Amino acid sequence: MSPTTIPGNFVLQSPAANDPLLDHNTQPSLDLQFATSKTLDDRVSGEPLVDHQRDVSSGKSAGTYVDSTGVIRTSKVNLLTYSEEFDDNAWIKTNVVPDTTVAAPNGALSAQKIKENSTTNSLHSVNISTATLMNGVYTFSVYAKASERSIIALNFTFANGTFSTSDSRAWFNLSNGTVGTTLNASDATIDPVGSSGWYRCTLVSGSFSSANRKVLVATSIADGSVTHNGDGTSGIYLWGAQLEEGSTASTYIKTTNLPSAAPRFDHDPTTNASLGLLVEESRTNKIPYSEDFTNTYWTTQNGVTDLNTNGVLNPKGDQAYLYTANSGSARKRLITANTTPGAVSFVFSVYIKSAGARYVQLLWAPTGFDYCNFDLVAGTPGTKGSGISNPKITDVGDGWYRLSMYVQNTTPTQVFSILAVDSASAAFAASATYKGEAFYLFGFHVEEGTFPTSYIPTSGSTVTRAADVASITGSNFSRWYEQSEGTYYAQASKLGINPSLQQTILTSEIFNTRYPEFSFRPASESPAGAARVYGTNLSVTSTVALDSAKFAAAYEDGVGATSVINGIYQGSNTVDPIGSTRSSIVMGNYANSFRLNGHIARLTYYPYRLPDATLQEITS
Numbered sequence: 001m002s003p004t005t006i007p008g009n010f011v012l013q014s015p016a017a018n019d020p021l022l023d024h025n026t027q028p029s030l031d032l033q034f035a036t037s038k039t040l041d042d043r044v045s046g047e048p049l050v051d052h053q054r055d056v057s058s059g060k061s062a063g064t065y066v067d068s069t070g071v072i073r074t075s076k077v078n079l080l081t082y083s084e085e086f087d088d089n090a091w092i093k094t095n096v097v098p099d100t101t102v103a104a105p106n107g108a109l110s111a112q113k114i115k116e117n118s119t120t121n122s123l124h125s126v127n128i129s130t131a132t133l134m135n136g137v138y139t140f141s142v143y144a145k146a147s148e149r150s151i152i153a154l155n156f157t158f159a160n161g162t163f164s165t166s167d168s169r170a171w172f173n174l175s176n177g178t179v180g181t182t183l184n185a186s187d188a189t190i191d192p193v194g195s196s197g198w199y200r201c202t203l204v205s206g207s208f209s210s211a212n213r214k215v216l217v218a219t220s221i222a223d224g225s226v227t228h229n230g231d232g233t234s235g236i237y238l239w240g241a242q243l244e245e246g247s248t249a250s251t252y253i254k255t256t257n258l259p260s261a262a263p264r265f266d267h268d269p270t271t272n273a274s275l276g277l278l279v280e281e282s283r284t285n286k287i288p289y290s291e292d293f294t295n296t297y298w299t300t301q302n303g304v305t306d307l308n309t310n311g312v313l314n315p316k317g318d319q320a321y322l323y324t325a326n327s328g329s330a331r332k333r334l335i336t337a338n339t340t341p342g343a344v345s346f347v348f349s350v351y352i353k354s355a356g357a358r359y360v361q362l363l364w365a366p367t368g369f370d371y372c373n374f375d376l377v378a379g380t381p382g383t384k385g386s387g388i389s390n391p392k393i394t395d396v397g398d399g400w401y402r403l404s405m406y407v408q409n410t411t412p413t414q415v416f417s418i419l420a421v422d423s424a425s426a427a428f429a430a431s432a433t434y435k436g437e438a439f440y441l442f443g444f445h446v447e448e449g450t451f452p453t454s455y456i457p458t459s460g461s462t463v464t465r466a467a468d469v470a471s472i473t474g475s476n477f478s479r480w481y482e483q484s485e486g487t488y489y490a491q492a493s494k495l496g497i498n499p500s501l502q503q504t505i506l507t508s509e510i511f512n513t514r515y516p517e518f519s520f521r522p523a524s525e526s527p528a529g530a531a532r533v534y535g536t537n538l539s540v541t542s543t544v545a546l547d548s549a550k551f552a553a554a555y556e557d558g559v560g561a562t563s564v565i566n567g568i569y570q571g572s573n574t575v576d577p578i579g580s581t582r583s584s585i586v587m588g589n590y591a592n593s594f595r596l597n598g599h600i601a602r603l604t605y606y607p608y609r610l611p612d613a614t615l616q617e618i619t620s
Contacts, residue, residue, distance in 0.1 A: 148234035180223035279588030382424025451496025482607035493548035494598035567620035
């Protein structure tokens with residue numbers, strides 16, 4: 001296939017300065033520039049082809065990330081289910097039926113016509129229960145396009161289906177793009193989307209005094225009208241419903257059977273460099289009060305004189321707590337209540353900023369005590385106990401560090417504490433001279449695993465962050481994939497080394513075979529933590545341990561395959577490298593396991609085999 005011929009309805013990409021992946025001789029059919037665009041949009045088609053989910057049902061964490069200013073943010077959440085499937089039973093249809101599908105604002109044939117029946121003097125609508133809403137302000141948005149009807153009403157109403165003068169409601173004209181009558185609404189807006197007649201209609205509620213609510217979209221024949229006579233054929237087009245806390249509509253988040261949080265486009269907290277799409281396994285913070293150190297869950301020992309907020313901001317942008325202890329010989333520390341991470345290995349981490357103290361000690365106490373010291377000036381770990389491994393101190397900007405240590409634990413219940421000490425080599429002792437110097441603290445975190453993941457805030461109970469699930473399937477996959485020949489490219493990095501499992505960046509799995517698979521290898525393999533390209537008749541492992549890598553794998557029926565990691569050419573084989581037809585790719589995991597726990601900066605595909613020299617160039 002010619003390098004300038006690509007399948008589907010795509011436009012050839014212009015060359016980019018210092019970007020060999022977009023040279024005229026290397027035209028991709030898929031180009032996900034996560035680190036650059038900070039979206040799921042494919043640069044070639046301009047459409048969001050990636051399905052991403054992170055379950056936020058049952059009180060799970062929405063997940064945090066670092067924004068471009070170095071501040072920890074919490075992801076936005078779409079509280080609705082089946083956000084594009086109005087024919088699903090989760091959506092209650094009142095005198096309407098979902099009808100034909102048309103192209104949605106993202107180009108996919110996933111928008112539905114909502115056709116009214118012939119019931120007279122009645123409401124014609126779709127609605128979904130939001131009974132789990134807390135009191136407060138919420139924003140409901142949906143993409144809509146006129147068909148025979150050109151006016152819709154968005155509503156926050158009671159879950160029993162009755163209307164009330166306390167409802168929040170607004171009407172929208174899809175012919176001229178204007179907002180009509182509003183009722184008890186903080187705000188209502190209508191914004192054009194592209195040039196095909198689609199609008200995003202947004203309603204911001206008043207403050208709820210009752211959590212028992214539902215959101216509803218109704219067709220209308222006139223501004224301010226709730227009911228009308230249906231004619232059995234008329235309707236509107238709908239797509240992409242979203243409900244979220246707060247007074248602003250965020251970027252659309254697709255959901256299926258569960259509410260979902262937005263994908264996280266993470267940044268380096270010190271340089272603010274964009275790292276790409278963050279993909280992590282599920283983790284739980286076992287500390288129920290990770291930020292409120294005045295709660296009775298926390299206790300102080302032997303002369304802590306001050307534990308309050310003093311105007312310094314923590315990495316989340318809130319007031320940090322200042323810890324100050326008296327000088328003297330007694331051990332002075334801040335201590336958790338009994339915590340039960342279980343008889344498993346876990347990571348203990350906390351954010352610290354010096355307010356005079358140079359050395360701090362993290363301490364855990366199963367039946368005895370074990371510890372690790374950290375130097376807040378040199379930015380290095382110091383002396384540690386025998387039960388501690390892989391201590392790290394990570395600069396997160398503005399004088400803050402994240403301190404962490406891996407504990408190989410056999411005891412179900414522990415207490416955790418933190419204190420200032422005299423030196424990086426200070427051993428733990430019941431009685432010693434501990435300096436009365438101060439430090440700020442934030443974000444206490446205990447999680448099962450071997451390295452720390454993104455911070456999980458808690459405020460009264462332990463909290464779980466669900467795993468990220470990202471894939472491209474169906475027509476979103478077939479539009480750019482070529483079975484007979486092609487080239488995959490990926491650039492990725494990992495958060496830490498998993499001692500027993502591979503960390504998968506990309507795989508295409510079918511019948512227990514996968515090609516290609518790009519992954520970081522477990523510490524148990526040689527070389528420990530290396531990068532690997534794997535697939536049918538194609539397997540190569542890098543010769544050094546890597547925390548980040550650029551991968552490429554090219555294949556062609558009757559010719560064979562080549563794999564390259566960081567510019568290191570590994571040779572080619574002449575065996576059919578593909579086998580069964582592929583229909584999807586998965587990012588960040590293999591078989592719902594072997595999670596990446598890291599960042600994907602870029603993922604690119606070419607529907608032809610690139611020359612070996614080009615593979616080396618684009619991965620160097």
